[in-house]
Amino acid sequence: MTKTILKAVVGLILLAALLVVPRYVESPYALHMMILLFLSVSQGQSWNILGGYAGQYSVGHAAYFGVGAYTTMMLMHSKQVVPWVGVWVGVAIVIVVALVIGSICFRLRGPYFVLASIAVAEIMRLSAINLTTLTNGAEGILATEIPAFKIGERVITDFLTKVPFYYIGLFLALLTIGITYWVQHSKLGYYFQAIREDQDAAHSLGIHITIYKNIGLVISAVLTSLAGAFYGIYVGFVDPPTVLGLDVSVQIMLICIIGGMGTIWGPVLGSLLLVPLSEALRSNMITEGLVKVGLVSADSRVGLFLKENLAHAHVLLYGILVVLVILFMPEGLMGFLKKLAPRRNREAV
Amino acid sequence: MAVFLQSLISGILIGGVYALIGIGLTLIFGVMRVVNFAHGDIMMVGMYLTYLLFTLLGVDPFVSVLISFPLMFFFGGFLQKVFINRVLNAVAQNQILLTIGLGLIMSNTVMLIFTSDYKILTTSYSSSTIQVGGGVSISTPLLISFLITAAITAVLGWFLLKTDTGQAIRATAQDREAAQLMGINVSRMSVIAFGLGAALAGTAGALISPTYYIFPQVGGTFTLKAFVITVLGGMGSVVGATLGGILIGVTESMSAVYISSGWKDVVVFVLFLLVLLFKPSGLMGKSRT
Numbered sequence: 183m184t185k186t187i188l189k190a191v192v193g194l195i196l197l198a199a200l201l202v203v204p205r206y207v208e209s210p211y212a213l214h215m216m217i218l219l220f221l222s223v224s225q226g227q228s229w230n231i232l233g234g235y236a237g238q239y240s241v242g243h244a245a246y247f248g249v250g251a252y253t254t255m256m257l258m259h260s261k262q263v264v265p266w267v268g269v270w271v272g273v274a275i276v277i278v279v280a281l282v283i284g285s286i287c288f289r290l291r292g293p294y295f296v297l298a299s300i301a302v303a304e305i306m307r308l309s310a311i312n313l314t315t316l317t318n319g320a321e322g323i324l325a326t327e328i329p330a331f332k333i334g335e336r337v338i339t340d341f342l343t344k345v346p347f348y349y350i351g352l353f354l355a356l357l358t359i360g361i362t363y364w365v366q367h368s369k370l371g372y373y374f375q376a377i378r379e380d381q382d383a384a385h386s387l388g389i390h391i392t393i394y395k396n397i398g399l400v401i402s403a404v405l406t407s408l409a410g411a412f413y414g415i416y417v418g419f420v421d422p423p424t425v426l427g428l429d430v431s432v433q434i435m436l437i438c439i440i441g442g443m444g445t446i447w448g449p450v451l452g453s454l455l456l457v458p459l460s461e462a463l464r465s466n467m468i469t470e471g472l473v474k475v476g477l478v479s480a481d482s483r484v485g486l487f488l489k490e491n492l493a494h495a496h497v498l499l500y501g502i503l504v505v506l507v508i509l510f511m512p513e514g515l516m517g518f519l520k521k522l523a524p525r526r527n528r529e530a531v
Numbered sequence: 532m533a534v535f536l537q538s539l540i541s542g543i544l545i546g547g548v549y550a551l552i553g554i555g556l557t558l559i560f561g562v563m564r565v566v567n568f569a570h571g572d573i574m575m576v577g578m579y580l581t582y583l584l585f586t587l588l589g590v591d592p593f594v595s596v597l598i599s600f601p602l603m604f605f606f607g608g609f610l611q612k613v614f615i616n617r618v619l620n621a622v623a624q625n626q627i628l629l630t631i632g633l634g635l636i637m638s639n640t641v642m643l644i645f646t647s648d649y650k651i652l653t654t655s656y657s658s659s660t661i662q663v664g665g666g667v668s669i670s671t672p673l674l675i676s677f678l679i680t681a682a683i684t685a686v687l688g689w690f691l692l693k694t695d696t697g698q699a700i701r702a703t704a705q706d707r708e709a710a711q712l713m714g715i716n717v718s719r720m721s722v723i724a725f726g727l728g729a730a731l732a733g734t735a736g737a738l739i740s741p742t743y744y745i746f747p748q749v750g751g752t753f754t755l756k757a758f759v760i761t762v763l764g765g766m767g768s769v770v771g772a773t774l775g776g777i778l779i780g781v782t783e784s785m786s787a788v789y790i791s792s793g794w795k796d797v798v799v800f801v802l803f804l805l806v807l808l809f810k811p812s813g814l815m816g817k818s819r820t
Contacts, residue, residue, distance in 0.1 A: 239624045241631075290807055293566040293623055297758050298807055301800040304755060308800075312793040428751055432631060439628060494642060501635030508629045509617055 213344040220351030226437030226449030227358035228405035234443035236398040237378025242299030248426035250407025251414035259325040280403035284396040307426035322421025442516025460496035533666035538784040544673040546780020547680040553760030553772035555731035561704035561767035562724035569634035571754030577733025607729025642747035650745040676738035759803040
C-alpha cells in the first residue's frame with residue numbers, strides 16, 4: 183500500500199517537473215532533446231502495444247508513421263488544411279490501411295508476418311516515391327509555416343518557439359503511456375498476452391484471435407501515425423527514406439526491444455538510453471569529449487576520422503546494441519533490471 | 532515482340548543471380564530454421580570484396596569469385612559460430628532481430644570505411660552486348676554471370692545430392708533431432724550451411740557488381756527480394772528458390788518495360804503478398820511445418 187502511494191507521489195512530482203521545464207529551460211537545444219525523447223517514447227510505446235503485448239512483431243511500422251506524417255504535411259502544404267485537422271484525416275487513412283494490412287498479414291504467423299509487414303511498408307515507400315503529383319516524390323515535402331492556433335480570436339500559440347512542440351510531445355508521450363497502462367490492466371490486454379503466449383491455446387479458450395490482433399494493430403497504428411504527424415510538423419520536412427524507410431521501422435522496434443517489450447516503462451527506458459546516445463554521436467560530442475580528455479588529439483588521423491565518421495555511426499550503434507541485447511539480455515533492460523532486483527534483496531536479507 | 536523477348540531474356544539472366552541469393556537463404560532456413568535478415572548485407576560485403584580485389588589487385592570480378600567464395604564461406608561460418616548458434620533455440624523473433632542487428636552492423640561498418648558514395652566497377656565488357664538477331668541483344672556481363680550461376684547451382688546440386696556432407700546437410704534440414712541420433716554432427720552442418728549460404732550470397736554480389744551500383748545500403752532491397760524468392764519457391768526448397776529467382780527476374784524486367792521501372796519493385800512485393808495469402812507454402816507447394 184505504502185509502495186503504491188510512494189509511486190503515485192514520485193509520478194506526480196515527475197509530471198509537475200516535466201510540465202514546468204519550459205518555464206525554466208530556455209536553451210532550444212535542451213528542449214529539442216526533450217521533444218525527441220517524447221517522440222521516441224510515443225513511437226516505442228505504440229509499437230509495444232502490438233509487438234510487446236500482443237506479440238505481433240511488425241517490422242513495418244514506418245508505414246503508419248509515414249502515412250501520418252505525409253497526410254498531415256500534404257494537406258497543410260497543398261490544401262492549406264491546418265495540421266490539427268489534417269492529423270485526423272491521417273488517422274482515418276491509417277485506420278483503413280491498418281485494417282487492410284491486418285486482414286492480409288494476420289493470416290500469417292512468425293517470420294511470414296514479419297516479411298509481410300516489411301513488404302507493405304516497402305510498397306508504401308515506393309508509392310511515395312512514384313506518386314509524384316501527390317507526394318512530390320523523392321524530393322519530399324517542405325512545409326515549415328504552421329498557421330497560429332486560435333480559440334475564437336485568442337491566439338493560443340503561433341508555433342514560433344519549441345515550447346508548444348514540447349507540450350504536444352509531452353502530451354503524446356503521456357497519452358501512449360496511459361493507453362499502454364490501460365491495455366495492460368484491461369481484459370483487452372489479457373487477451374493480447376494470451377495470444378502472445380500461445381495463439382492456439384488462446385483460440386481454444388474462445389478468444390477471437392484475428393479480431394483482437396486487428397484491434398491491437400489499429401490502436402498501435404493510430405498512435406504511431408500521431409507520432410508521425412507530430413514529427414512531420416515539428417521537423418517541417420518529410421521524404422520517403424526519413425519517414426517510410428526500413429530504418430524507421432527498425433528504430434521504432436529497437437526502442438521497445440532494448441528497453442523491454444511488454445512492459446510499461448521499457449520504451450521509456452529504451453528512449454532514455456537511445457536518444458541521448460545517438461544525439462551524442464550525431465553532434466560529435468563523443469569525439470570532442472575524447473579530445474578534451476586527451477585520449478585523441480584533434481588533428482591526428484584518428485581524431486579526424488572519428489570527427490568525420492562518428493556522426494553517421496548512430497545506426498551502427500543500434501546494430502551493436504540490438505545484437506548485445508538479444509545475446510545477453512533478451513528481456514531488454516527492464517528484464518535485466520528485474521533480474522538484478524531480487525538478487526539485491528537477497529543480499530540485503 | 533522483340534521488346535517482349537528482350538525483357539524475357541534479360542529477366543531470366545538477372546533471375547539466375549537472384550536464384551543464387553535465394554538458394555543461400557533457403558539453405559540456411561532449411562538447416563537452421565533461422566530467417567537470415569542479414570542476407571542482403573552479406574551479399575553487399577561480397578560486392579565490396581569484389582570491388583577491393585578489382586581496384587587494388589586488378590582481379591576481374593568474375594575471376595574474383597574463386598577468391599570471394601571461400602572467404603565468404605569462412606565469414607558465414609564465423610557468423611554462425613559466434614552469433615547465430617546462440618539463438619538457435621530462441622523464439623523466431625529474437626533470431627530475426629539478431630540478424631537485423633548483424634545486417635545493420637555490416638552495412639554501417641562498410642559505410643564508415645568506404646563512405647556511402649555509389650561506386651561503379653567499370654570493366655571493358657560492362658556495357659558490351661551480343662546481338663542475337665531479330666533486334667534482340669544480350670548483355671555480355673549478365674550472360675557470363677548467368678553461366679557462372681548455372682555452373683555453381685549444378686555443382687551445389689551435385690554436392691547436396693551425392694556427397695556424404697551434402698546428404699548430412701539435407702538430413703539435418705529434414706529432421707534435426709533424428710539426424711543427430713544418426714550420428715550427424717548437426718552443429719557442424721549448421722556452420723557449413725551458413726557458410727555456403729553466405730558464400731552463395733557473396734558470389735551473387737560479385738557477379739552483379741559489374742552491372743550494379745555498389746553502396747553500403749544495397750543489401751536491404753536484396754534481403755527482401757531473397758525472401759520473396761524463397762517464399763515463392765517454398766521455404767527450404769533449393770529447386771523452388773531457383774525457379775523463384777527466375778520468376779522474380781522476369782516479373783521485374785517485364786513490369787519495368789510494360790508498367791514503369793519505378794513500380795517494378797512494387798509489382799514484386801504485391802506478387803509476394805498474393806502468394807503469402809493464397810499459397811503460403813510456396814508455388815512449389817511442399818508444405819512443411
